[in-house]
Every structure is written in structure tokens, then in C-alpha cells.
Amino acid sequence: MNIFLLEDDEAVGLGLCYSLQNEGYNVTHAKTVAEALDIIEKSKFSLYILDLTLPDGNGYDVCKKIKALGDLPVIFLTAYDDEVNVVMGFELGADDYISKPFRVKELMLRIKSVLRRYNKDFHGGIIKIKKLEVNTNEAKVYKNGEEIILTALEYRLLLILLNNRGVVMSRTKLLENIWDVTGDYVEENTLTVYIKRLRDKIEEEPNNPEFIKTIRGIGYVIEND
Template sequence: MERILIIEDDEMLNAGLCYNMQAAGYIPVPAYDLKTARDLLHSQRWDLILLDVNLPDGNGYAFAGQIRRDSDVPVIFLTAQDMDEDMVKGFEAGADDYITKPFNIKVVLQRIRAVLNRCGKAKAAEELVCGNLRVNLSEMTVQKGNSPLALTPTEYKLLKTFLQNPGQVLTREIILEKLWDSEGNFVDEHTLTINVSRLRSKISDAQYTYIKTVYGVGYQWIGDREQIGGGNE
């Protein structure tokens, strides 16, 4: 389920939004000021942010600009400021949509779904996601849960290869061929074994195994279908 951060200082309005978001199948989390919002923003993963403009400890436009410098999480302004210049200012700050008060909650939910669908399709083209792993192909970064995961270039290529071939048994020869790049950087079978072992130790945990050894053949990406103890040979 998508996680939505609702930054709105009107507690009754925030509660009403949370109620309707939850009923629609989202996970809403309220924040009544920017200080709380900043703490939540940096400590958890978010799929969308609903943001008021006038907050007790700051301006929503400025905060949206800060968000956009560090993240591509979608932002929808929810505000009583309905002048054209206010909307322009919101979009210039990086907003994905702008909803004025008073509003119909059904319209808000439709606009949220539209933004999530639009941003989700864009992300799908540049991200590979499985279990608690998220690989950003354009930035060549990996996250495990909410934390960045440091991988060597060879480990990154291995992970990318596995994620792009879920469920398939990849022979050692096929994997070696994919890791031997156009610049002639060579990986032999012994090095492959070591790198798979290192990658497995970094990505697996009590919940996910991810990589299964197929003896005498190669490896299989089992994703989140099998837990530790069920095939991590």
C-alpha cells in the first residue's frame, strides 16, 4: 500500500483526510508542522506528500523546494490559496498537482491516484523493486528498506542481472558473460562465487533469501517467494 504524508496543521481536516485515505487503501501519516514533517520525511519512505502552504513554522512552497532538491516523491498542494499566481508558484516549487480548499474528498482521492499512477509508470522505467530492495537504474543506487546499500560495481551488476531475470535459473556461464563488459573487465568462476556470496550476505535477512544456488548449474533469483532456511544453499 502507498504511504502518504499529510502535512496540514488543521487537526480536524488532517484527521478527516487520514480517515478517507485509509478507507481508500492508503497508509496515511499526519504531520501538523514542518519540523515533524522533516523528521518523518528523512526517516521513512513515502509514495506521496499532501502539503498545505500556510503552516505554523514555515511556508509550504519553500518546503516543497527543499523536498524536490533531495527527492522525486510526488507532492500535491492542498491550500486555500486559489489565485492563479499561487498555483504557478506551487508548480514552480515542484508540485505535481494543486488542489484548492474547500474540496470534494472524492476529487482529492482521484487526483492522488492519477499522480501516483503517472509517477509510478515513470519510476517503473528506471527502477527495479523486489521485497525490500529498490534499484534505481538511472542513478545506479540500491536501497534496502529505507537505507542505502553499498555494493561494488560487480555486485551491482549481479543484482541487476538477477532482478531482470526473476525465477530463471542462470548458469554460471550466462552470468559470467553478462559481467564481462565491453571494456574487457574479466570475472572468472572463482570471483563469481565470491561476489555472489558477498551480495547474498548484503541483501538477505531474516525475511528474504533472494538468491538460491542450483548445484552444478548456477543461481536462481527467487525474490520474496522463499524465506531463510528454505533454500539458501
């Protein structure tokens, strides 16, 4: 499996390459935004690990380019751990965010978690439920045959609920799956806001939802047909 690493710190980069290679991954290492953009134009990788602060730009720009090529998994690696940067990264479509200093074992677990999620959620073809259709290969959602434009977080939230159809997902569990962390980075009402936005887009009557049901005091569920 091929992994792309963008990290300008020589010591961190070498250490990560060594650790990833020991786990059986093939690693391509870039140190600048310009070098990264040139590489990703020519090759596609199974996972992208991006440092945020680079000498000639930032990892956000590289993430935008990667997501323009397809719905590919991205993990941000950065010294910045404030909420603004976290939310911005996820809005761009990042799948996880780990702050320096970090434990190598923790990063490896995050990598495996993201890869499992993609293998499950994004290569299953077509998911149909009533008037809703999700093409996981193209990361597109249709309602009554017309495409609905979702943000990366809205799409991820919908997939988590669909892939756990019939199972009530607690608020904590949903946040862990979306961000793959404990939810410490977000305010209490963040999930409620995204559920509302998603309902506004996919439901005929958002206040009387057909798809995403609220289980009072527990969480949310998309029921089996």
C-alpha cells in the same frame, strides 16, 4: 502504500486521514513544518500532500526538501487558488494543486492520477530517442552524453510527449496532464512558452525541431523513430 500529510487544521487533518485510510493508504500526519522536516528526513513516502500555510512556515519549504531527496510526487492542499501560488508550486516541482474547500472524492482521483503518472513515467529506466537520453529513475536528461538541466515542468512536459510517442497531443490534453486540471489556472500562451524553452534546450535547431513537432491547429508530437 504510504502517504505523508502535512495539515495543521485538526478537523481537516483527521478527516483526510480517515478518508485515506479507508482507501487503503497508510498515513503519517504532521501539523508543523518542523515536524514534517524531521519525519521526511527519516522516512520516504509514495506521495506527499502538503498544506501551504502552516504556523511555523509554509508548504513550499517542505516541498523543496522533498524534491531535494528525489523526484517524489507532491500535491499541494491550500485555501489559496490564485495563479501566482499555483505557478510557484509547480515551478518547485509539485504535481498537482487542489484548493479548499474540496471534495474528498476529487482529491482521491487526483492522488490516483499522480501515482499512475509516476508509476508509468519515472520507473521505466532509460528512454533513448536519437541523441536524447532520459533516465526516468534519476529524472535526468542527456543530449549527446551531456546532461541538460530542465525545470520540473519542462521535464514533465518532455515525459508526457515521450510516453505518448507517435500520438498528437492537443494543447488542452498536455495542460491537463501537466497540471491535472483543465488549464484554468494558466494563460493561453503558457504552454507555448514551455514548448519553446524545452526546444531551446533539446533541439539542435529550435526553429526546425527534430524532436517536438508542431501539428498546426492541433498540438504537438514526438514522432516514432
